[in-house]
Amino acid sequence: MSTDIRISRTSNAAKVAAVLGALIVVILIAAPYWAGRAxxxxxxxxxxxxxxxxxxxxxxxxxxxxxxxxxxxxxxxxxxxxxxxxxxxxxxxxxxxxxxxxxxxxxxxxxxxxxxxxxxxxxxxxxxxxxxxxxxxxxxxxxxxxxxxxxxxxxxxxxxxxxxxxxxxxxxxxxxxxxxxxxxxxxxxxxxxxxxxxxxxxxxxxxxxxxxxxxxxxxxxxxxxxxxxxxxxxxxxxxxxxxxxxxxxSVNDWTAFVIFIVVIGGIGTIEGPIIGTIVFFLLRETLADLGTIYLMVLGLVAIVVMLKAPQGVWGFIRHRFDLQLFPLGYRVERSKDS
Amino acid sequence: MTQILQLDAVSKAFGAVTVADDLSYGLEEGEALGVLGPNGAGKTSMFNLITGTLKPDAGRITFAGDDITALGAARRSRSGIARSFQVPQPFTHMTVFENAMVAATQSAGLAGREAERLCIEVLDQTELLDKANDRAGGLTLLNRKRLELTRALCAKPRLLLLDEIAGGLTEAECTALIATIKSIHASGVSIIWIEHVVHALMAVVERLIVIDFGRKIAEGEPKAIMDSPEVQEIYLGIEADA
Structure with a gap:
């Protein structure tokens, strides 16, 4: 019996994510033809x-x-x-x-x-x-x-x-x-x-x-x-x-908000900033009319996430489902031939 | 034979505590040297001085003909000095295989398939291949010690420093470890081994030094050293059943 060892640096989830990602990028590149000025x-x-x-x-x-x-x-x-x-x-x-x-x-x-x-x-x-x-x-x-x-x-x-x-x-x-x-x-x-x-x-x-x-x-x-x-x-x-x-x-615009995005999304992961950016702009666009209350809500969200999911939204998902859309690691795979 | 390592009058003290006191000895290329001494004698500190984790207050350290006294730990590692830590220091969030890859790519300077092949080879030798995809943080103490040895070997060292790697192993595990270290030694790697499990040490090393309070108090052929009254006194209660 010989053991064949292979090192893999990708996963099925990552392949699906890459295809979907490419599709989204194509749609986004075409945005000037389908989206309004604002x-x-x-x-x-x-x-x-x-x-x-x-x-x-x-x-x-x-x-x-x-x-x-x-x-x-x-x-x-x-x-x-x-x-x-x-x-x-x-x-x-x-x-x-x-x-x-x-x-x-x-x-x-x-x-x-x-x-x-x-x-x-x-x-x-x-x-x-x-x-x-x-x-x-x-x-x-x-x-x-x-x-x-x-x-x-x-x-x-x-x-x-x-x-x-x-x-x-x-x-x-x-x-x-x-x-x-x-x-x-x-x-x-x-x-x-x-x-x-x-x-x-x-x-x-x-x-x-x-x-x-x-x-x-x-x-x-x-x-x-x-x-x-x-x-x-x-x-x-x-x-x-x-x-x-x-x-x-501006420390507010270029650092505080950026830290918010990364911490909410999941620091130390590539997916985290992407998720965090989406969350941040969803909050901003829905709460912008509320004035200063908007900033208070941001603060509240940050506190809740830090307490309930200190690794951020993506950290929580990764921990739960062992998922990585941008695979960084190595996986040793063995297929046994008898 | 050529000299691979030479310590010349190396001294280091932390305030009143002296961990290396005018320490001098040499190591031939391909030689295996054992280090004995009571707890707190300065054995691990000596390794820290050789690997560059500590800087000596005085003295000179030469490796493969070059004065390395002023070099940092990273440079010394790349030039061929590898160590296993007494208290294992795994990269806890990385897998066992990735831990090995760090050594193969950063210290041995290998890339791609070549690095991967070396890691698989060494993991097979150290019996960690089954754990290759496990997070290092979840390993048992025995496997953490194996990982220390794995990483040191993936660095492709010319000089291997082993710090109490046999402590806490069962008799069978210890026998396997001795066989592994013997084969590493046979492949030409020079070894300095700090160990309290004396019979394991005696099975491998060709020469012993004994350290106490940072000073070298004895040096020579293992059997003769173990029988000397000075060592008997320090090691009263420890059996030398080699």
Whole structure:
């Protein structure tokens, strides 16, 4: 009798999810042809939040870097889009890509500083850095100082002919950003580096003893997420067409809501931010008319989920049904031939 | 034979507690060295110094001809030093196979099929293949110890540090473990083994050192060391029935 051993990295549930996911993506790509202007705008915003949430999840849920200062890179990316198009005359699409590169670069010295801090001190340190970013950009009078500036109409017009074409482009960029971010996070976590990250999350002592450079791995994740966050930031303010320091570096909009999404959906899972984004926008769209009560409901939902399902909605489902739509692990399968 | 490991006057203290006191010894490539000493003598700390988890206050550690005293744990692991922890340190949320894959990909630097094949081979050798898809957090103590050995072997080490891996095993399990370690040794891997189960140690090692209060108090051929009055005194009550 010989035993044949095979290593599988997928499952039937994942295959079904991949087909359904591809179908949904096709429908979403066609949205400018079937959705109204307001819906398109809302969906664009949803995708950008999904991208932000997936990035924060990678940072906090996998690398253990609980940052409350990622608004630094959202705002930085937004400002770079405005600065590069207004001062250097670059086309907006080039400026967006460049904003990501610059965001990654600026995150290197920031990381060198804040990586000296641990736990709660790290979180506070990231927030302080974001405030530093806000104060610096408020000093740039060419970009409107504290009151901000708008993207000049000729730059906006240069993107596409007509308002609806521009809005479709803006939508596709947002959808593209979300797809790229989720795919990148998935591929990263399936790779050798992803295995290292998951190991570090479980046990730092054993990780170091098995050849994993913990500082370097976390640094890599911080720089990559910061660069991608800057790209998302540039896209957010391309949608808004107006930027100011308070809007660009808002801890509420770009960190508190994002943390809510990830925690509700399930931190440390790829599916979590997707579920969380849907829940967040369902709540927002149904409760938006209630004013401040909306925020109180959000808080209440967060408290209930943390008490009843600390692993979030997806964590609860995964635990119950042993389900993974984005398979990251390895399964050893044995088929016995007699 | 060439020297694989050399400790030169290594010292380390935590305040008034000295865990390594002017510690010097060498290990030949392919040699198996046993380490004895009472609890708290500094045996595990010595492993922490060799693997880079602890930095010495003074002295020098050379591995395969290179001074590694200033290198971090990760670099030392990649250069070929692997260890099993006395208190098992599994990646609890990962499966047994994934635990092994961490070692094969990060420390041994293998990729894809090559890494997977090595893990399957080692899991078969350490009798964990049936548990390959189980979460490491749910393993029994015996299997956690097997996992420690598995991960260390998947790192493809030149030097293997074993920390009380036979403690708590039944007689049959212990015999199987001795056979496994002997075959690892026969494949050319150098071994340093800290063990209180003296007969297991005596079955494998070619040389013994005895440590107390961080100092090396005896070194030599196993039988002679076990019979020496100094060791008899420290180990009064422990039988050497090799």
């Amino acid at each position: 819906d398109l705008r809302l969906m664009g915003e949803i995708f950008l939040y999904l991208a932000l949430a997936s990035l924060w999840n990678l940072l906090a849920g996998y690398a253990g870097l609980v940052s409350v200062g990622q608004q630094a890179y959202v705002g930085f990316g937004g400002y770079m889009l405005f600065a590069l198009t207004i001062f250097s005359g670059l086309p907006p699409l080039v400026a967006i890509a460049l904003a990501g590169l610059l965001g990654a670069l600026i995150s290197i010295p920031v990381a060198a500083l804040i990586f000296r801090l641990r736990g709660a001190y790290f979180a506070i340190g990231t927030w302080v850095m974001a405030e530093v970013f806000r104060l610096v950009f408020a000093q740039v009078s060419a970009l409107g100082g504290g009151s901000g500036t708008s993207l000049p109409t000729d730059i906006v017009r240069s993107m596409a002919d007509g308002r609806s074409a521009r809005e479709a482009l803006s939508y596709w960029l947002a959808l593209g950003a979300a797809l790229i971010v989720v795919t990148a996070v998935y591929l990263l976590l399936r790779s050798r580096k992803g295995l290292a990250l998951t190991a570090i999350r479980d046990n730092e002592l054993a990780s170091a003893s098995l050849g994993i450079d913990i500082w370097r791995t976390k640094f890599f994740v911080y720089v990559v997420t910061s660069g991608l966050t800057a790209i998302v930031g540039a896209l957010i303010f391309l949608q808004k067409l107006r930027i100011s320091p308070d809007a660009a570096f």
